[in-house]
Amino acid sequence: MSLIIYYGRETGFDERDALLAFLPTIDSDVYTVIEMPFVNRTNCPPIPVIILRDEKTAPLQ
Numbered sequence: 001m002s003l004i005i006y007y008g009r010e011t012g013f014d015e016r017d018a019l020l021a022f023l024p025t026i027d028s029d030v031y032t033v034i035e036m037p038f039v040n041r042t043n044c045p046p047i048p049v050i051i052l053r054d055e056k057t058a059p060l061q
Helices: 012-024
Strands: 001-004 031-035 047-053
Touching: 001 012, 012 031, 012 047
Parallel strands: none
Antiparallel strands: 001 047, 031 047
């Protein structure tokens, strides 16, 4: 799964913070979560996130 966190408007920072707080709680035995923030961009750059499911521990049903 991939997602892009866009923020910067009225509720955007609260939503960003909630997502960034949730991501570390995802079961690391089943999923790998990769956050790739832009480090040289200003003005609230989007935050790409990739969530990979481990096929060995969580096969498709």
